[in-house]
Amino acid sequence: MRILVVGSGGREHALAWKISRSPLVRALYAAPGNPGIGRVAELVPLDLRDVDAVARWARENRIDLVVVGPEAPLVAGLADRVAAAGIPAFGPSAAAAEIEGSKAFAKDVMRAAGIPTAEYEAFTALAPAVAYARARGGRVAVKADGLAAGKGVVVCGDPAEAEEALRAMLVGGIHGAAGKKVVVEERLEGPEASCIAFTDGERVRMLAAAQDHKRIFDGDRGPNTGGMGAFSPTPNVGPELLAEVERTIVLPAVRELARRGRPFRGALYAGLMLTAKGPRVIEFNARLGDPETQPILMRMRNDVVPALLAAAQGDLSGVTLDFDPRAAVGIVLAAEGYPGKVASGDAIEGADGPLPDDAQVFHAGTARDAAGRVVTSGGRVLTVCALGDGLADAARRAYEAVARVRFRGMQFRKDIGGRA
Numbered sequence: 001m002r003i004l005v006v007g008s009g010g011r012e013h014a015l016a017w018k019i020s021r022s023p024l025v026r027a028l029y030a031a032p033g034n035p036g037i038g039r040v041a042e043l044v045p046l047d048l049r050d051v052d053a054v055a056r057w058a059r060e061n062r063i064d065l066v067v068v069g070p071e072a073p074l075v076a077g078l079a080d081r082v083a084a085a086g087i088p089a090f091g092p093s094a095a096a097a098e099i100e101g102s103k104a105f106a107k108d109v110m111r112a113a114g115i116p117t118a119e120y121e122a123f124t125a126l127a128p129a130v131a132y133a134r135a136r137g138g139r140v141a142v143k144a145d146g147l148a149a150g151k152g153v154v155v156c157g158d159p160a161e162a163e164e165a166l167r168a169m170l171v172g173g174i175h176g177a178a179g180k181k182v183v184v185e186e187r188l189e190g191p192e193a194s195c196i197a198f199t200d201g202e203r204v205r206m207l208a209a210a211q212d213h214k215r216i217f218d219g220d221r222g223p224n225t226g227g228m229g230a231f232s233p234t235p236n237v238g239p240e241l242l243a244e245v246e247r248t249i250v251l252p253a254v255r256e257l258a259r260r261g262r263p264f265r266g267a268l269y270a271g272l273m274l275t276a277k278g279p280r281v282i283e284f285n286a287r288l289g290d291p292e293t294q295p296i297l298m299r300m301r302n303d304v305v306p307a308l309l310a311a312a313q314g315d316l317s318g319v320t321l322d323f324d325p326r327a328a329v330g331i332v333l334a335a336e337g338y339p340g341k342v343a344s345g346d347a348i349e350g351a352d353g354p355l356p357d358d359a360q361v362f363h364a365g366t367a368r369d370a371a372g373r374v375v376t377s378g379g380r381v382l383t384v385c386a387l388g389d390g391l392a393d394a395a396r397r398a399y400e401a402v403a404r405v406r407f408r409g410m411q412f413r414k415d416i417g418g419r420a
Helices: 010-020 051-060 071-075 078-084 094-101 103-113 126-135 159-170 239-259 293-299 304-313 391-402
Strands: 002-007 027-032 065-068 120-123 140-144 153-155 182-186 192-200 204-206 215-217 221-224 229-232 265-275 278-285 327-334 359-363 366-368 374-376 380-388
Touching: 002 010, 002 051, 010 027, 010 293, 010 304, 010 359, 010 380, 051 078, 065 078, 065 304, 071 078, 071 094, 078 094, 094 103, 094 239, 094 265, 094 278, 103 120, 103 182, 103 239, 103 278, 120 126, 126 140, 126 159, 126 182, 140 159, 153 221, 159 182, 192 239, 192 304, 204 239, 229 293, 229 391, 239 265, 239 278, 265 304, 293 327, 293 359, 293 380, 327 391, 359 391, 380 391
Parallel strands: 002 027, 002 065
Antiparallel strands: 120 182, 140 153, 140 182, 192 204, 192 265, 215 221, 229 327, 265 278, 327 380, 359 380, 366 374
8 A cells, every 4th residue: 555644743653653564555655744754654745734735646646545644634624635536534524623623613513412521602702701701710711712733722710810811812812713712611620531533434443542741841730732741541541431432422423423414534532531420521633632642553553554544435344453451651852942932953862762672752843954963843842652561661661761862952741641
């Protein structure tokens, strides 16, 4: 098979790494990729904002499967263009991807399907939004309706915080068009979990559960980020709870989207809060999580290509997924200033190893400079992952690998997996 992976982050590097190990693969490409992905795939300098150009390249180069990593091209209709070119696409249509592209739409799907989630209302004007938040003591989550690169959520503890967040989005335009509408929902309490499934629009296959760490600093302090690390499995989600999530959350969402004429083929991500009353959906994403994908694929023992192709073609009936009983921990190494304005162009040392056994470094915000050196070029630069006999051992191995990597201003959390 000739496969194209679309994207340039740590998730896409993990996908390319896993796909490259398949005996079914004859040629592997990545657009636009990064230096790490370039070690296992041929990089193609395509602009992902031009979804027609990506689909045209895939057709002209006889690609057999397109695997789309990030959400923006999906919301822009890349999977639709690829399918129109006669190529299977792992990733939902633009209509189905609206479950991530619009928080309000996702909430409507949950309400219609009876999926457990936080109480909410959507607003486009400041005054009624502030009144709604105040009526709940300000203990709310304020969410930009559209895509905001993982930074469109503010968890508030009092009315002043809620009004500040609402004013920044609705009046200040901090998230541009994505924040012209906001969702204000009750603040849920409990540990978080990431439950992701491959789906063909009808059937689902659950991946191993994981847990992300959104806050920038140890102890879950500081502003939200796109994710500072993840581990799998999570002790909070055993086999029984994962089956409950499949039955009460993932399958109802897939069926409701199909009922609306929006069949979802790809990876459906359910971000959950495990409350005292059971799991509640915080958000749906229309793709694999980042950084959860990295430790999850480290644990996947079977060839991922048949599962990706089966989901894209609409028939997962013959697919089973198998995961290593060992744990995996992934630690994000971020640039100086992240999640705000970041520095770039700093040389990275040690990312190519040598590394401990069962450890991998996945590139995200990296590039090559004029001298051919691998340098930083984004907020989240690398994800360092390791397998171990339990979370403590996996974390020890991952941090041992982190100690071998260096770049100026490197920042990372030192407690990934520790609380579990």
